[in-house]
Amino acid sequence: MSEGIGARVLRKEDKRFITGKGRYTDDIIEPNQAYAAFVRSPHAHAKVNGIDASAALAMDGVVDVLNGHQLTGDGIGNIICGWGVTSKDGTPMNMGAWSALATDTVRYVGDAVAVVIADSKEIAKLAAESVVVDYETLPVVVGSVEALADGAPQIHENAPGNLIFDWEIGNKEPTDAALASAEHIVEMDIVNNRLAPNPMEPRSAIATFNESEDHYTLYTTSQNPHVARLVLSAFYNVAPEHKLRVIAPDVGGGFGSKIYIYPEEITCLWASMKTNRSVKWTSDRTEAFLTDAHGRDHVTHATMGLDKNHKIVGLKVNTKANLGAYMSLFSSATPTYLYATLLSGQYNIENVYADVQGVYTNTVPVDAYRGAGRPEASFVMERMMETAARQLGVDPAELRLKNFVKEFPHQTPVIMAYDSGDFAANQKQAMDAADYKGFEKRRAEAAKRGKLRGIGFSNYIEACGIAPSAAVGSLGAGVGLWESAEVRVNPVGTIEILTGSHSHGQGHETTFTQIVAERFGLPTENISIVHGDTDKVQFGMGTYGSRSGAVGMSAIVKAMDKVEAKVKKIGAHVLEASEDDIIIEDGAVKVKGTDKQMLWHEVGLAAYTAHNIPEGMEPGLKESAFYDPSNFTFPAGCYICEVEVDPETGVTKIIQFTASDDFGTIINPMIVEGQVHGGLAQGIGQAMFEGVVYDPDGQQLSASYMDYCMPRADDVPMYQVMHQSTECPGNPLGMKGCGEAGAIGSPPAVINAITDAIGNNNLNMPATPSAVWAALQEASKQAAE
Amino acid sequence: MTKITMTVNGKAASADVSDNTLLVEYIREHLRLTGTHVGCDTSQCGACVVHVNGQAMKSCTMLAAAAEGAEVTTVEGLAASKDDLHPMQLAFKENHGLQCGFCTPGMIMTATDMVKRYQEAGKELTEDAIRHELEGNICRCTGYHNIVKSIQDGASKMTTA
Numbered sequence: 001m002s003e004g005i006g007a008r009v010l011r012k013e014d015k016r017f018i019t020g021k022g023r024y025t026d027d028i029i030e031p032n033q034a035y036a037a038f039v040r041s042p043h044a045h046a047k048v049n050g051i052d053a054s055a056a057l058a059m060d061g062v063v064d065v066l067n068g069h070q071l072t073g074d075g076i077g078n079i080i081c082g083w084g085v086t087s088k089d090g091t092p093m094n095m096g097a098w099s100a101l102a103t104d105t106v107r108y109v110g111d112a113v114a115v116v117i118a119d120s121k122e123i124a125k126l127a128a129e130s131v132v133v134d135y136e137t138l139p140v141v142v143g144s145v146e147a148l149a150d151g152a153p154q155i156h157e158n159a160p161g162n163l164i165f166d167w168e169i170g171n172k173e174p175t176d177a178a179l180a181s182a183e184h185i186v187e188m189d190i191v192n193n194r195l196a197p198n199p200m201e202p203r204s205a206i207a208t209f210n211e212s213e214d215h216y217t218l219y220t221t222s223q224n225p226h227v228a229r230l231v232l233s234a235f236y237n238v239a240p241e242h243k244l245r246v247i248a249p250d251v252g253g254g255f256g257s258k259i260y261i262y263p264e265e266i267t268c269l270w271a272s273m274k275t276n277r278s279v280k281w282t283s284d285r286t287e288a289f290l291t292d293a294h295g296r297d298h299v300t301h302a303t304m305g306l307d308k309n310h311k312i313v314g315l316k317v318n319t320k321a322n323l324g325a326y327m328s329l330f331s332s333a334t335p336t337y338l339y340a341t342l343l344s345g346q347y348n349i350e351n352v353y354a355d356v357q358g359v360y361t362n363t364v365p366v367d368a369y370r371g372a373g374r375p376e377a378s379f380v381m382e383r384m385m386e387t388a389a390r391q392l393g394v395d396p397a398e399l400r401l402k403n404f405v406k407e408f409p410h411q412t413p414v415i416m417a418y419d420s421g422d423f424a425a426n427q428k429q430a431m432d433a434a435d436y437k438g439f440e441k442r443r444a445e446a447a448k449r450g451k452l453r454g455i456g457f458s459n460y461i462e463a464c465g466i467a468p469s470a471a472v473g474s475l476g477a478g479v480g481l482w483e484s485a486e487v488r489v490n491p492v493g494t495i496e497i498l499t500g501s502h503s504h505g506q507g508h509e510t511t512f513t514q515i516v517a518e519r520f521g522l523p524t525e526n527i528s529i530v531h532g533d534t535d536k537v538q539f540g541m542g543t544y545g546s547r548s549g550a551v552g553m554s555a556i557v558k559a560m561d562k563v564e565a566k567v568k569k570i571g572a573h574v575l576e577a578s579e580d581d582i583i584i585e586d587g588a589v590k591v592k593g594t595d596k597q598m599l600w601h602e603v604g605l606a607a608y609t610a611h612n613i614p615e616g617m618e619p620g621l622k623e624s625a626f627y628d629p630s631n632f633t634f635p636a637g638c639y640i641c642e643v644e645v646d647p648e649t650g651v652t653k654i655i656q657f658t659a660s661d662d663f664g665t666i667i668n669p670m671i672v673e674g675q676v677h678g679g680l681a682q683g684i685g686q687a688m689f690e691g692v693v694y695d696p697d698g699q700q701l702s703a704s705y706m707d708y709c710m711p712r713a714d715d716v717p718m719y720q721v722m723h724q725s726t727e728c729p730g731n732p733l734g735m736k737g738c739g740e741a742g743a744i745g746s747p748p749a750v751i752n753a754i755t756d757a758i759g760n761n762n763l764n765m766p767a768t769p770s771a772v773w774a775a776l777q778e779a780s781k782q783a784a785e
Numbered sequence: 786m787t788k789i790t791m792t793v794n795g796k797a798a799s800a801d802v803s804d805n806t807l808l809v810e811y812i813r814e815h816l817r818l819t820g821t822h823v824g825c826d827t828s829q830c831g832a833c834v835v836h837v838n839g840q841a842m843k844s845c846t847m848l849a850a851a852a853e854g855a856e857v858t859t860v861e862g863l864a865a866s867k868d869d870l871h872p873m874q875l876a877f878k879e880n881h882g883l884q885c886g887f888c889t890p891g892m893i894m895t896a897t898d899m900v901k902r903y904q905e906a907g908k909e910l911t912e913d914a915i916r917h918e919l920e921g922n923i924c925r926c927t928g929y930h931n932i933v934k935s936i937q938d939g940a941s942k943m944t945t946a
Binding site: 015022122253284711716719 | 829
């Protein structure tokens with residue numbers, strides 16, 4: 001069986017995970033390891049008048065208790081936001097200071113004010129409870145709309161009215177004019193619920209300061225260890241980069257929440273230096289709810305205009321984005337450039353305008369979570385489309401079909417230039433698979449059983465494979481978003497691929513080897529992947545934004561191009577042939593049309609012995625490359641959800657979920673399908689189960705698995721996942737990203753289906769049984785009136 | 786402190802532990818069997834499932850001292866030998882039933898117990914039954930689709946094994 005591109009190769013990484021031999025950060029124990037426990041604010045907003053750690057310091061086994069004044073006094077820098085967003089009036093965003101340990105003010109429940117370092121986890125936790133903090137509580141605000149209201153509590157001095165930025169995109173006047181003259185207007189208030197990412201492995205860090213070498217090592221649960229090292233070094237002043245090694249070993253899921261460099265990792269590094277001990281911290285689940293960056297939390301008002309032929313003439317959107325108490329690393333980009341740039345959806349719309357207010361509140365910082373802005377955009381667009389179809393009394397599939405972008409490249413009014421796609425093909429594939437034609441019959445049959453059956457579409461498009469460095473730089477990004485790779489052919493012909501991408505479930509150890517196997521005709525067992533260690537791998541940008549295929553693998557391809565060129569030169573020299581006649585296939589270097597060949601390991605050996613290589617050629621066979629993408633990639637698809645609602649209880653069951661995606665070239669269908677399955681479950685989770693809930697005092701009421709409803713196996717169906725692809729012209733393998741699509745496309749399909757079933761379009765996420773039941777009551781009340 | 790003695794993966798294990806040591810802490814931190822994971826603090830996620838006297842048990846809900854004298858099997862001890870895989874482990878690999886791998890040991894330990902109970906009772910392990918039985922195991926990566934398929938396949942492999 002082929003192990004190359006397109007093969008369903010079983011995963012190389014599985015054996016260690018199924019036998020319990022994975023190595024996650026918390027599995028590691030350093031000699032002389034101490035444990036950190038954080039003293040966290042129980043108040044959402046308070047002044048800190050004093051910290052009395054005397055009782056903790058007196059406890060046996062307590063090494064030290066450290067606070068924010070000591071941390072800032074040692075020159076540890078404030079936590080940064082890596083993307084500057086400029087407001088409508090040209091001013092930069094208003095960003096408040098965020099110290100890893102709060103000094104004078106705490107701004108959300110869970111904000112750390114001190115850390116206890118102790119000989120054991122138990123002692124550290126007990127001691128942390130004995131630290132007495134004198135808090136003077138301040139008024140609290142948790143919602144973005146409330147935070148923008150007159151008289152709202154002021155959270156950061158330099159963000160008046162809690163407004164971080166007031167940003168816009170698109171053309172306001174033409175959009176207003178188009179809406180004013182539109183035949184039909186669709187107007188909606190749309191809330192995108194706040195979510196907690198919840199990778200199953202909680203965050204963890206072990207920091208070790210080696211005094212004799214003035215060197216630090218950090219094991220951490222990171223999606224991007226090099227970025228972590230850069231930020232820890234250049235901005236937080238923990239250590240210079242060459243004196244800091246960051247290792248992200250096996251990481252148990254990320255979904256965005258492990259992109260960021262959090263207060264705890266900074267504090268562990270600094271505390272290791274202060275105490276001269278290895279310092280370990282592992283989050284418990286409640287701590288994860290209180291400190292891992294949350295996702296979504298948008299309040300939106302949208303207006304769409306259509307002409308008499310049902311062509312969309314304009315779309316205007318206002319969104320208030322809750323960014324929490326501090327600005328996390330990509331928090332400013334998520335509700336702006338990763339959101340509003342997708343508001344044209346799959347549709348040819350001449351006029352789009354959006355403005356977004358980023359707002360401080362007394363809640364956990366909000367940042368990118370699987371999809372990051374694009375689920376919010378697709379939810380707005382696809383709820384609007386379904387609502388428009390209902391308002392106009394037309395088939396929702398027909399309305400979409402009529403408005404699709406059909407020619408590529410297509411420049412939208414909101415920056416993005418779609419490069420490829422065939423939206424109608426995905427829609428047809430999904431409709432056929434879901435038996436859309438037979439739906440009304442199924443609805444009638446369900447009605448006989450007393451059940452309400454509904455169907456909903458979502459035709460999402462997203463932009464991923466982030467991103468061209470110069471382009472994102474011009475939009476405010478503080479980093480370039482290229483990727484690096486190194487291809488090392490060993491003297492015996494085996495190959496190591498060193499990559500700046502990081503796998504935390506995506507299966508890179510398998511898919512990355514497949515593209516090498518394909519290129520050189522080698523078995524995948526002769527190829528291994530090295531990642532996640534800044535001492536081993538050159539600088540790379542890491543894994544997020546569905547970039548490891550389109551960007552990470554492209555860097556490998558570029559490095560393989562260089563290896564291939566050198567191999568051909570060596571082959572031509574040894575085999576005494578013209579370089580043009582050299583081909584590489586089946587693990588051998590051959591002279592076309594002859595039986596002359598060198599086996600792959602003979603080429604490796606020739607390169608390293610250097611006894612007989614072309615004159616002037618450097619010995620060895622190792623090449624590296626940096627790949628900067630020329631554009632985003634634009635995965636798109638059609639999702640159809642079919643549900644049945646029990647009107648007595650409001651309980652909704654997903655009967656069928658059909659997904660047709662366009663991901664361009666697929667390296668390993670098994671892994672791509674798995675990515676879609678997981679994304680769909682997270683999107684269904686958002687639509688039906690999940691939601692972070694705060695009370696008015698800023699206490700998180702949903703900070704455990706007793707209270708936050710994670711989708712369980714019996715909450716979700718078997719999914720019908722299929723592909724109908726167009727090649728991406730922007731990268732050498734023709735790939736589009738697949739990691740986030742499921743989470744981006746699915747929530748509107750679910751809500752469109754449920755609202756179709758219950759006959760009430762007014763339904764927020766999560767559509768829990770009580771929410772659905774209430775919407776049903778509202779519908780029957782309206783019907784009676 | 787309490788002295789505890791039990792059999793873990795077929796080997797005698799004995800230690801002095803503090804009275805409040807959880808079984809999962811004993812397994813991970815004293816025995817250094819780190820395949821058993823901790824994913825929550827309210828006994829919902831199931832990443833810590835082991836077998837105690839042949840029954841699936843969340844090792845975070847149980848004191849180490851309560852396992853005195855017990856036969857404990859962790860994911861490291863599931864296969865017949867170190868060169869071998871248990872049929873359920875193989876099924877998870879063959880059906881792409883795992884991604885990040887963190888929930889996987891708990892899933893596999895729950896799955897083997899589930900299949901054994903159904904097979905011993907002569908009951909059919911339907912897709913609905915599998916999903917219902919997985920109530921206590923949370924996965925964030927796979928959307929459960931391939932976990933369900935893995936368990937169906939593992940069940941048939943366990944019958945023929």
